[in-house]
Amino acid sequence: MAPRLVVRVGPEDFDPAAELAPLEALPGGAVASFTGLVRDDGGLEALHLEHYPAMTERQIGEIVARAAARWPLLGVTVIHRHGTLPVGARIVFVGTASSHRTAALEACAFLIDWLKVSAPFWKRTLRRDGSGTWVEAAAEDDDRAARWSGE
Amino acid sequence: MAGLTILYFAWVRERIGRDEQRIDHPGAETSIAALLDRLAAESPGHAAAFADRARLRAALDQRFVLLDTPIGEARELALFPPVTGG
Numbered sequence: 001m002a003p004r005l006v007v008r009v010g011p012e013d014f015d016p017a018a019e020l021a022p023l024e025a026l027p028g029g030a031v032a033s034f035t036g037l038v039r040d041d042g043g044l045e046a047l048h049l050e051h052y053p054a055m056t057e058r059q060i061g062e063i064v065a066r067a068a069a070r071w072p073l074l075g076v077t078v079i080h081r082h083g084t085l086p087v088g089a090r091i092v093f094v095g096t097a098s099s100h101r102t103a104a105l106e107a108c109a110f111l112i113d114w115l116k117v118s119a120p121f122w123k124r125t126l127r128r129d130g131s132g133t134w135v136e137a138a139a140e141d142d143d144r145a146a147r148w149s150g151e
Numbered sequence: 152m153a154g155l156t157i158l159y160f161a162w163v164r165e166r167i168g169r170d171e172q173r174i175d176h177p178g179a180e181t182s183i184a185a186l187l188d189r190l191a192a193e194s195p196g197h198a199a200a201f202a203d204r205a206r207l208r209a210a211l212d213q214r215f216v217l218l219d220t221p222i223g224e225a226r227e228l229a230l231f232p233p234v235t236g237g
Contacts, residue, residue, distance in 0.1 A: 052160055055213040092237055121236025122161035134162045137233030
């Protein structure tokens, strides 16, 4: 049976509990999830996330398809927000459901690692003193994503 | 002659001062890097945006490609810094 796939990109907030419920309703018995939030690194007021809509859709679709081909998944939910998000706001959600806990956990980690390096989003910091800079990509994120290819 | 739409994102967009421009298609054999050399002469903003090629990424028709890739039949070129989502 094809897994239940949900991908949503938009400015709206989401409720992780409400997103988990349909994954838990699947017959697998194992659900894993990751929620990423705007971290207060001292002086940060908000992050502004810009994206490339046509490519975002394609890239997330491809990452989800790769996860579904690699692990026996019953459900995948990926939500990514854009726009201006204050400290503490939710940015991203990944949820996976499977009959096997390792499949659910690994697929969830794979999805967030690959989202970070292949979904066309860019973060700009907005600081309380009015300044702001574009966030630099971290080489360790590339390494984490590449690790999934080496196995 | 068919055109090429160029999209700019993040600080590339800010330096150039616009998020999109349309040009005559430079030809299938022309690489992105060669096109950047040409566009850099268009304005100081273009020159600033394209100065550090190591920090520049590209996509042709919504797929990541290296800067030495020929533009081919693509209709949309996007130029941006390394992505920082998730």
